[in-house]
Structure formats: structure tokens, C-alpha cells
Amino acid sequence: MRHIAYNAFLPLGTSLSLARLHALGNGIGKLIWAVLPSRRKETTVCMQERLGLDEREARAMAKASFQHSACSFLELFHARYMDHRFLEERIEYENPDLFVRMGSTLRPVVGVTGHLGCWELLGGVLKRFNTKTDCQVVARLPKDVALADLLMHMRTQSKIRVLPHREAATEALGKLRSGGLCAFLVDHNCKRAEAQFLPFLGKVAAVNKGPAILALRAKAEVWPFFLIRLPEGRFRAVTLPCLDTATLEGSRAERIEQICRFYTEAVEKMVLRYPEQWFWMHRRWKTRP
DSSP, X not given: OHHHHHHHHXXXXXXXOHHHHHHHHHHHHHHHHHHOHHHHHHHHHHHHHHHOOOHHHHHHHHHHHHHHHXXXXXXXXXXXXXXXXXXXXXXXXXXXXXXXXXXXXXXXXXXXXXXXXXGGGHHHHHHHHOOOSOEEEEEOOOSOHHHHHHHHHHHOBTTEEEEXXXXXXXXXXXXXXXXXXXXXXXXXXXXXXXXXXXXXXXXXXXEEOHHHHHHHHHTOEEEEEEEEEETTTEEEEEEOOOEEGGGOOSOHHHHHHHHHHHHHHHHHHHHHHSGXXXXXXXXXXXXXX
């Protein structure tokens, strides 16, 4: 039954323009804000504590975050339609020299980003400008099998293959060692056994060390990359300087911590720049040391 419902929604989602998807997302975000008072309060308090805002400022920003996140999830339906014209007309590039270097390097690349900005559209940007023939995106999928199948279908594109995170390690490492690119969302909470505990926005968080381990084993460059939403249907691609894991010193555990700290601080920097565009509803600090 769920497969039927999701498949019925698929043509509707893909038929809408980006502007209509954003209008729908804003409406859904407002609805979630209205019907989930406990999550609304939790997000507001979290923003007060992590950003030092007063209650009024935090509520306004939390509501904007609900709307933004809903838009970001719905952009999944537009990811396949990001052609060269769309990229040329709608996307500006901060640090374009770094973006070119990330796309043209012959080294293995671990791309890291977060649930910030327009993460579902990032694949469309990478596949158009990345010189590597096969890019992989490691994603956590929901327990709902029908919804997971829908997400896998929509995120898989030419040159972009989605790997469920529980099954990704061996294949991702093989691709990296052959000079490929593998991208990860690195700002989600994780189990204690998978975690490197590091400060994030002033509070210790469980940072998934899986991407760091793969980067270290493949001697990869770690590139932080984000797509930020701008007014009037425009976007800004932000590429930050990379970390070359082949140059790190120390024990294996120390090098893994250095890599985890690098991409955690990169996400933190962007959240502080664009706080309303981060997925604050996620319980980021749930797992404790």
C-alpha cells in the first residue's frame, strides 16, 4: 500500500516547477510548525542554547528552518533536471578556483556536506562538473522500505550512485582507491560505537567516523562542499579548502580524530553563517559520551 501511495505521489512531485515545490515546501513547513508543538519548542530551545539567541529570535529562526528544511526535502524531485542552463543561470560559485580543483583532482575525493542548504540538489551540481566517471553518495535510508526505495530511485542519476550506509564500506573504499569520489552527509547523530565525540556548536556531539576511516585508508582528499539557498530561486555553491589525509601525522586514532574534527568544524562554520538553513529538527546531540 505504501509503495502505491509513494508511486502515486512521484509523478506529482516531478511535474512541479522548482518555484511550486518551494511554495509547497513553505506550506508543509508551516504545517509541521503548527502541529508539532513539542518539536517546535525543542528546536527553539536548542537554537537559544547553541546560538545564544533570545526566545523571540530563536522562534522566528526555528520557524524559518522548518520551512527551509521542507523545501530542501522536496527539492529531491528536481535534482534530475539540473541541466547546464539551470546551473549557469541560477548558481553562483564562492571560491570557484576551489570548486574547479575539487572537480578535476586525480586523487581520491571524500566529499563532505551536511543537512544544510539544498543538499538534495548537490548531486546535480557534482555530476555536471566533476571529471570522475562514477560518483557515489552514501546515505542513511529510512526504515520504511517503500520510502527508502523511492529515495534511492530519485537520488540515483547518471554518474551518481547511492549506497545505503550499512552496506557502503567495501564498495566505497574500492572506488576511492581507484581515484573515485564518495560523498557523505556528516552532521547526523550516530551510535556510540560509530562515534568520535567532538564539540559541535559548543556541545559535544557524536560524529560519525566512518567517512574519516575511509578517507584515511584511501589516502583521499576531504572536500567540504555546500549548496546554499538564495532569494528568487538562486543558489550559492560553497567549496572550502580540502584536507589531504596523506599528509597527516600521528597514530591511526589521532589521524581519524583530525579528519572528523576537520569536517565537523567545516559544517559548524556553515551553520553559523546560515543558521536558518540547517536541519535543526534533527536531534543532533542525542548520543552522549
